[in-house]
Amino acid sequence: MTTNDRASRTVLPIPDQRYAGAFTYDATDADTTFPAVPRVTAPDGAANVLVILLDDVGFGASRAFGGPVNMPTAERLAAGGLKYTRFHTTALCSPTRAAMLSGRNHHTVGMGSITETATNAPGYNSVRPNTCAPVAEVLRLNGFSTAQFGKCHEVPAWETSGVGPFDHWPSPGNGFEYFYGFTAGETNQYYPAIRQGTSPVEQAKLPEEGYHFMEDMTDQAINWIKQQKALAPDRPFFTYFAPGATHMPHHVPKEWADKYKGQFDDGWEALRERTIARQKELGVVPQDADLTAPSEGIPNWDDQPEDLKKVLRRQMENYAGFLEFADFHTGRLIDSLDELGILEDTLVYYIIGDNGASAEGGEVGSFNGVAGTNGGADLMTTEYMLEHLGEWGGVESYPHYSIAWAHGLNAPYQWTKQVASHWGGTRNGTIVHWPNGFESKGELRHQFTHVIDLAPTIFEAAKVPAPVLVHGVTQEPLHGYSMTYSFDEGDAPETHTTQYFEMFTNRGIYHNGWSAVTKHHTPWDTQMGQHGGSFADDRWELYDGSTDWTQAHDLAKEQPEKLEELKKIFMIQAARFNVYPLDDRTAERLVPGLAHRPTLVKGKELVLFEGMSGLTENVMLDLKAKSFSITAQVQVAEAGGRGVLLSQGGRTGGWALFLDADGHLVYTYSFVGVIEYTARSAEPVVAGEHQLRIEFAYDGGGFGKGGLASLYIDGEPVGEGRVERTHITLYSFDETTDVGRDTGSPVVSAYGARDNGFKGRIEWIKVVQGDDDHSHLVPSHITLEALMAQQ
Incomplete structure (x- = not known):
C-alpha cells in the first residue's frame, strides 16, 4: 500500500509515513526489501x-x-x-x-x-x-x-x-x-x-x-x-x-x-x-x-x-x-x-x-487611456483622435x-x-x-x-x-x-x-430567485466618495427573477416587506463575510499612511544600483508634484558614453535621464506620450568618472504643474529646460523604473526599445524628494479614477 493509498488528503501536505518494516545489516542481504520511494500522485481518474x-x-x-x-x-x-x-x-x-x-x-x-x-x-x-x-x-x-x-x-x-x-x-x-x-x-x-x-x-x-x-x-x-x-x-x-x-x-x-x-x-x-x-x-x-x-x-x-x-x-x-x-x-x-x-x-x-x-x-x-486622469484630457480632442485613427490599437496607441x-x-x-x-x-x-x-x-x-x-x-x-x-x-x-x-x-x-x-459600496443580495440591490456610486462619476451621502439613505430596488430576468422592473414600492426581508439577509451575509465596514472614502485609501497599509520604500531618499529593474510605481519614490534631484555616479568608457541611466514609465508617459548618441547628458519628460520636454547639456560627457545630476524645481501651486530641469556634470551647470506639464497620478500601471536601461516601451523617442542600455558603469544613483510636496492638492477622486481605470 502506498502513502497515497493511506492518505485521506484532508491534511496537506500529505504526511510522510516512516518505514516500519524490518531492517537488515547488509544491503546485499536477500531479505533487504523496502517499498518504492513514496511519491505524491493524484487520485486515479483525476481530470x-x-x-x-x-x-x-x-x-x-x-x-x-x-x-x-x-x-x-x-x-x-x-x-x-x-x-x-x-x-x-x-x-x-x-x-x-x-x-x-x-x-x-x-x-x-x-x-x-x-x-x-x-x-x-x-x-x-x-x-x-x-x-x-x-x-x-x-x-x-x-x-x-x-x-x-x-x-x-x-x-x-x-x-x-x-x-x-x-x-x-x-x-x-x-x-x-x-x-x-x-x-x-x-x-x-x-x-x-x-x-x-x-x-x-x-x-x-x-x-x-x-x-x-x-x-x-x-x-x-x-x-x-x-x-x-x-x-x-x-x-x-x-x-x-x-x-x-x-x-x-x-x-x-x-x-x-x-x-x-x-x-x-x-x-x-x-x-x-x-x-x-x-x-x-x-x-x-x-x-x-x-x-x-x-x-x-x-x-x-x-x-x-x-x-x-x-x-x-x-x-x-x-x-x-x-x-x-x-x-x-x-x-x-x-x-x-x-x-x-x-x-x-x-x-x-x-x-x-x-x-x-x-x-x-x-x-x-481615448487614444491614450491615462491622459484623462493626468490632466491631459484636453489633448484627446476629436481632431487629435481622428488624426491618429489609423493607429488605433497599434503600438503608438493606448486606447x-x-x-x-x-x-x-x-x-x-x-x-x-x-x-x-x-x-x-x-x-x-x-x-x-x-x-x-x-x-x-x-x-x-x-x-x-x-x-x-x-x-x-x-x-x-x-x-x-x-x-x-x-x-x-x-x-x-x-x-x-x-x-x-x-x-x-x-x-x-x-x-x-x-x-x-x-x-465600492454598491450592494446586492440574491436569494431564492429574488434580488435586492442599491447603487451608491457610478463608475464614471469622478466625484466618487465626495457626495455619496449616508448609506442609510441609499435607495434599494427589488426584482423578482422568476418573472424579470433582466432587473427591468423594480418592485420595491409594491413589495416593501419582501425588500426588507432581503436587506436583512444582505446584512447577515455582509457581517459573516467581512464586508463591513462599508467604505466609500477616497483620499484616506489612496495614502498608505492614512489607509494603514504597508509601504516598501520609506523616507525621501532612495539609492539604486546597476541591474535593478522592473520597479513598479508602488515601490518607487513618487516624484510627482514636487521638486527632486537624481544623481548618478558613473564611469564613462574611453569610447564615449551613451544610453539610459534611469528611466520611469513608458509609451503613456514618464521620464528618462540618459546620454544621447553624441554623449550629451539629457533629461526628457514625456507628458502622456504626446508632448516631450527636454533639457540637454551643451557638451558631451567625456570619458572618466563623473557625477551626473538633474535637479527639478517644481513650480508649485497645485498638481500637474511644470518646473525647471537643470543638468549638472560634476557639480557644474551644463544645461536646463522647461517642463510645462507633469503627470498627476500614474505614468503607467505596469511600466517600470529601470537602472541603466529602459525596458518595456521606450519613454522617449530619442532611443529605441532595444540596445538602449548605458555603455559604461553605474556605481549608484541617488533619488531625493524635495520638501515642497504638492501632492496633497491632487483631488482624491482623480487619483481614484486613475486606479479604477487600470485594474
Missing part, C-alpha cells in the same frame, strides 16, 4: 483542469451569448459542452480572481477592492489569510502540475518588487509551480512587463517583428502543457490562463479590427436591440425578457457629432477585433489539448469576463472605448463593471466543457452560479476533498457549491441559492 478567464468582457459581447463579436473557440466549446447563462463575478478584476482562486468570497480573502486601495480592515487589506489555501496549492499538494499564464492583480502593492515577500505571488505563494505573466491591473500588449516566476523577462521580439503578448502567453502555455505531458503523461495539470485581453489598452493588429468595419455604424442603442434579439433566439435570455432602460449618464448616439462618431465607431471595431483575436489564440491552446489527445479528459472553464464591460474610458473614449459601448456590451442588463448591485456588472457568460465528465452537449444551464463555485467543482473533477488542514493551519470552509449536479440535469434545482454582492 486535467483548464480555467480560461478573459478580462473586462460584457455579457452581451460574445456571439455565443448573442453579442456582435465572433468567438469561434467559445462556440466550439459550447457546442461540445454547456453554456451557463446566470454565472456571476464580483464586478471587479482583483476581487473576482481572488474569490475564484480560493473558493471563498472576496472580502473573506481580503480583496474587497484592488490592492492599491487596500486598508487595514480585514475585508479590504488585499492579503489572503493562510486559512484560505488557494486551489492551486491544494492541487499541487495532491500531485498535480500547476501553472498560471497572464494577468495576476492579487499581489499586495507593497510586495510587488523583486525583494518580495512572494507569499502572495502566483509562484511560489499561490501554489503555481510556474508563472509567466504580469502582476498589475493591465499591461501593454506590445511591451508587457513580463515575469517568469518572480523575475523580470525581456520579450523575445519587438512588435515590429510581430510580437503581441496574447500570442506569447499562449505559446508559453502550450509549451508548458506539452512538456508536462511528454515527461509526466500520467500527472494531471491545473492551468490557469488569464489574458490581459480585453482590458485597456485595446491593442490588436489592424487586420483584426478591420474585420468589423461598418458593423457598429448605427451606434450603441441599435447594438443593444440587436443583441437582445439574438439572445432570445439562442435562449440565453427568456422570450419575455425586457431590455433595460439606458443607465443614467449614457449619452445618446444621435447626439454625437459626426466627426466624433468616426472615432467612436473605430473604438468599437478595434475592441471587437481584440476580443476575437483573444479567442483565436485561446483556440490555439484548445487545439493543442486536442492534438495531445487530452481535451476530452480536461475540465475546461471558459469564463468570458471577470466583470462586466469596462466603463472607465470616459464619455468619448479605450466610450462608456456607452461598455453599456451596450452588457446588454440586456443595467450598468457596467464596478457596479456589483446590477447584473451588468456581475453576470458573465461562461462555458463548461468536459466530454468525459458529462454527456450533455450544446445545452444551456440557467442555474444561479458564482466564481466561488469553481473550487468545489474542480475538487470533484480532481477527486480530492477540500482540505481541513494545510501547512498546519485549519482551513475556512469553501463558500461555493459544486456545479457538477447541473452537468447532466438541466432542470436540477440550483444549489447556490444565496449570494451577496458588494463593490
Whole structure:
C-alpha cells in the first residue's frame, strides 16, 4: 500500500509515513526489501483542469451569448459542452480572481477592492489569510502540475518588487509551480512587463517583428502543457490562463479590427436591440425578457457629432477585433489539448469576463487611456483622435472605448463593471466543457452560479476533498457549491441559492430567485466618495427573477416587506463575510499612511544600483508634484558614453535621464506620450568618472504643474529646460523604473526599445524628494479614477 493509498488528503501536505518494516545489516542481504520511494500522485481518474478567464468582457459581447463579436473557440466549446447563462463575478478584476482562486468570497480573502486601495480592515487589506489555501496549492499538494499564464492583480502593492515577500505571488505563494505573466491591473500588449516566476523577462521580439503578448502567453502555455505531458503523461495539470485581453489598452493588429468595419455604424442603442434579439433566439435570455432602460449618464448616439462618431465607431471595431483575436489564440491552446489527445479528459472553464464591460474610458473614449486622469484630457480632442485613427490599437496607441459601448456590451442588463448591485456588472457568460465528465452537449444551464463555485467543482473533477488542514493551519470552509449536479440535469434545482454582492459600496443580495440591490456610486462619476451621502439613505430596488430576468422592473414600492426581508439577509451575509465596514472614502485609501497599509520604500531618499529593474510605481519614490534631484555616479568608457541611466514609465508617459548618441547628458519628460520636454547639456560627457545630476524645481501651486530641469556634470551647470506639464497620478500601471536601461516601451523617442542600455558603469544613483510636496492638492477622486481605470 502506498502513502497515497493511506492518505485521506484532508491534511496537506500529505504526511510522510516512516518505514516500519524490518531492517537488515547488509544491503546485499536477500531479505533487504523496502517499498518504492513514496511519491505524491493524484487520485486515479483525476481530470486535467483548464480555467480560461478573459478580462473586462460584457455579457452581451460574445456571439455565443448573442453579442456582435465572433468567438469561434467559445462556440466550439459550447457546442461540445454547456453554456451557463446566470454565472456571476464580483464586478471587479482583483476581487473576482481572488474569490475564484480560493473558493471563498472576496472580502473573506481580503480583496474587497484592488490592492492599491487596500486598508487595514480585514475585508479590504488585499492579503489572503493562510486559512484560505488557494486551489492551486491544494492541487499541487495532491500531485498535480500547476501553472498560471497572464494577468495576476492579487499581489499586495507593497510586495510587488523583486525583494518580495512572494507569499502572495502566483509562484511560489499561490501554489503555481510556474508563472509567466504580469502582476498589475493591465499591461501593454506590445511591451508587457513580463515575469517568469518572480523575475523580470525581456520579450523575445519587438512588435515590429510581430510580437503581441496574447500570442506569447499562449505559446508559453502550450509549451508548458506539452512538456508536462511528454515527461509526466500520467500527472494531471491545473492551468490557469488569464489574458490581459480585453482590458485597456485595446491593442490588436489592424487586420483584426478591420474585420468589423461598418458593423457598429448605427451606434450603441441599435447594438443593444440587436443583441437582445439574438439572445432570445439562442435562449440565453427568456422570450419575455425586457431590455433595460439606458443607465443614467449614457449619452445618446444621435447626439454625437459626426466627426466624433468616426472615432467612436473605430473604438468599437478595434475592441471587437481584440476580443476575437483573444479567442483565436485561446483556440490555439484548445487545439493543442486536442492534438495531445487530452481535451476530452480536461475540465475546461471558459469564463468570458471577470466583470462586466469596462466603463472607465470616459464619455468619448481615448487614444491614450491615462491622459484623462493626468490632466491631459484636453489633448484627446476629436481632431487629435481622428488624426491618429489609423493607429488605433497599434503600438503608438493606448486606447479605450466610450462608456456607452461598455453599456451596450452588457446588454440586456443595467450598468457596467464596478457596479456589483446590477447584473451588468456581475453576470458573465461562461462555458463548461468536459466530454468525459458529462454527456450533455450544446445545452444551456440557467442555474444561479458564482466564481466561488469553481473550487468545489474542480475538487470533484480532481477527486480530492477540500482540505481541513494545510501547512498546519485549519482551513475556512469553501463558500461555493459544486456545479457538477447541473452537468447532466438541466432542470436540477440550483444549489447556490444565496449570494451577496458588494463593490465600492454598491450592494446586492440574491436569494431564492429574488434580488435586492442599491447603487451608491457610478463608475464614471469622478466625484466618487465626495457626495455619496449616508448609506442609510441609499435607495434599494427589488426584482423578482422568476418573472424579470433582466432587473427591468423594480418592485420595491409594491413589495416593501419582501425588500426588507432581503436587506436583512444582505446584512447577515455582509457581517459573516467581512464586508463591513462599508467604505466609500477616497483620499484616506489612496495614502498608505492614512489607509494603514504597508509601504516598501520609506523616507525621501532612495539609492539604486546597476541591474535593478522592473520597479513598479508602488515601490518607487513618487516624484510627482514636487521638486527632486537624481544623481548618478558613473564611469564613462574611453569610447564615449551613451544610453539610459534611469528611466520611469513608458509609451503613456514618464521620464528618462540618459546620454544621447553624441554623449550629451539629457533629461526628457514625456507628458502622456504626446508632448516631450527636454533639457540637454551643451557638451558631451567625456570619458572618466563623473557625477551626473538633474535637479527639478517644481513650480508649485497645485498638481500637474511644470518646473525647471537643470543638468549638472560634476557639480557644474551644463544645461536646463522647461517642463510645462507633469503627470498627476500614474505614468503607467505596469511600466517600470529601470537602472541603466529602459525596458518595456521606450519613454522617449530619442532611443529605441532595444540596445538602449548605458555603455559604461553605474556605481549608484541617488533619488531625493524635495520638501515642497504638492501632492496633497491632487483631488482624491482623480487619483481614484486613475486606479479604477487600470485594474
